Amino acid sequence: MNAIALLFFVGVILLAAEVFVPGGVLGIIGGLAMAAGCGVAFAKLGVAGGSVATVAASLLLGLTVYIELILLPKTRLGKSMIVQTSVDGTSQPPVATAAIIGQSAEAETALMPTGFVLVEGRRYEAFCPAGHVAKGAALRVTGLDNFRLIVIKT
Numbered sequence: 001m002n003a004i005a006l007l008f009f010v011g012v013i014l015l016a017a018e019v020f021v022p023g024g025v026l027g028i029i030g031g032l033a034m035a036a037g038c039g040v041a042f043a044k045l046g047v048a049g050g051s052v053a054t055v056a057a058s059l060l061l062g063l064t065v066y067i068e069l070i071l072l073p074k075t076r077l078g079k080s081m082i083v084q085t086s087v088d089g090t091s092q093p094p095v096a097t098a099a100i101i102g103q104s105a106e107a108e109t110a111l112m113p114t115g116f117v118l119v120e121g122r123r124y125e126a127f128c129p130a131g132h133v134a135k136g137a138a139l140r141v142t143g144l145d146n147f148r149l150i151v152i153k154t
Helices: 002-017 025-074 076-081
Strands: 104-107 114-119 122-127 138-145 148-153
Touching: 002 025, 025 076, 104 122, 114 148, 122 138
Parallel strands: 122 148
Antiparallel strands: 104 114, 104 138, 114 122, 138 148
């Protein structure tokens, strides 16, 4: 009986520790400890004792998940663990449309033959068929090629 209670206790502790040490390893080990406790209960106490232990393990698991996902986020500790801010930036420059063709641009980086240009204050990836263009050079948008602008020197 002590082994069953110990395995359940270790399982619950490891499942609760999963909140602080993410990655799944502690949760898997905790689940296996609880399953081992059920197995020991079936072996030592028979079907009736094993069934009671399985129900108890399920209730403990449900209570642990409820505390972690419902109650903990409402506490001061839980609120300090949750990221409250969001990032409005993007990892990719905006996709250009055909309306940008014919507009003037400035080389934000050197184009060798690709780089970045500024058109009306927005940054776009660009390609210059002429080859190297120095940073700060005046350019004109002549077309679009998939996800980048085609530019020429002016």
